[in-house]
Amino acid sequence: MANAGSSRQAAWEFYGTELKNRREAAKMTQQELGRKVFVSGGYIGQFEQAIRKPQLDVAARIDEVLQTDGFFERMCRQLINKSPYAEYFAAAAELESLATAICDFAPAIVPGLLQTAPYARAVILASNPFAADDQIEEKVVARMERARLLKDPATPEYWVILHEHVLRPPTGGPAVMAEQLDHVAALAHRRRALVQVLPAAAGAHPLMGRMLTLMEFEDAPPTAYTEAVYSGNLLDDPALVKRVRAAYDLLRASALAPEASLTLIESAAEDHRRCASTS
Structure with a gap:
């Protein structure tokens, strides 16, 4: 789990670096891009530093403004799908x-x-009554990691x-x-x-x-x-x-x-x- 978390963080850092490169290639400041995608320039800076992760609708607007053919939305979806948590x-x-x-x-x-593993298992099973045991345990492990x-x-x-x-x-x-x-x-x-x-x-x-x-x-x-x-x-x-x-x-x-x-x-x-x- 720790390795998976480190790998995801590295991927988000790559995302931020690419965003900065594409933004600068378009000769736009963080403030200018932020205005066009309806967030602050400070948020664009946090995306680029991988402090915050953009939501899918913001990623889609970034693609539209920077004309990146869906690159940022696709990468955002892939990283969310690799998360052990619900989307x-x-x-x-x-x-x-x-x-x-x-x-x-x-x-x-x-x-x-605050959950213990047995309590988490009971809560997760109640929401996923037909899930296989290994799927339940994967969710329990993710919760214990949190x-x-x-x-x-x-x-x-x-x-x-x-x-x-x-x-x-x-x-x-x-x-x-x-x-x-x-x-x-x-x-x-x-x-x-x-x-x-x-x-x-x-x-x-x-x-x-x-x-x-x-x-x-x-x-x-x-x-x-x-x-x-x-x-x-x-x-x-x-x-x-x-x-x-x-x-x-x-x-x-x-x-x-x-x-x-x-x-x-x-x-x-x-x-x-x-x-x-x-x-």
Whole structure:
């Protein structure tokens, strides 16, 4: 997996170098190309440095402006298809690995960065009931590779708000769920993740049923990612990201304090453990 990740990054760097070469051959500045493809000149620079990966519609517009006969769109498609992640999540996963800070809101399941392998396997199998075992395991391995981000002692800073509904269903069975919640609690105890729980009693909130990830970067503007059923939306418009950030701040205000959240998570883990011991 690490070799595959390095290979993909090298391919994106080649993509960026080619973009710079074709742009300069067309005697266009980054700002001029950005205006023509409806992104900022700074984004073009980030594409060229392989800091950000262009979405398919942007790649297609670049081909049209630079008259490159579909080169950038084809290469973009090929790199997305080689990703171990779903097409709609691939770009967000690439950004996740570059982020200095990540904030998640999970309304229904434990976020991928916090998942244990048995819990991930149960979630993936539920969405892919007819997949072969090796296909399921490939997805589990990819998810565990993502979770390695939190093994670094410093970056990214990770803040997550779990809705109380995440804690109750025995996903994968009560023993698997107990182990999963123990893992979340352990990361909180090690101060590797700041975890809050939004209690069910809080009622309505700004992100009803919507999963959200906010990402910050050292040398790039912040980004938001939202996900629905088999679809995702990567948001990088500054005004829109600001609105999403405000919604996340409202969730923080309604969530339990970290200490009370940890107590609730550990209590839920014990409930699942008791169920496992009596079943």
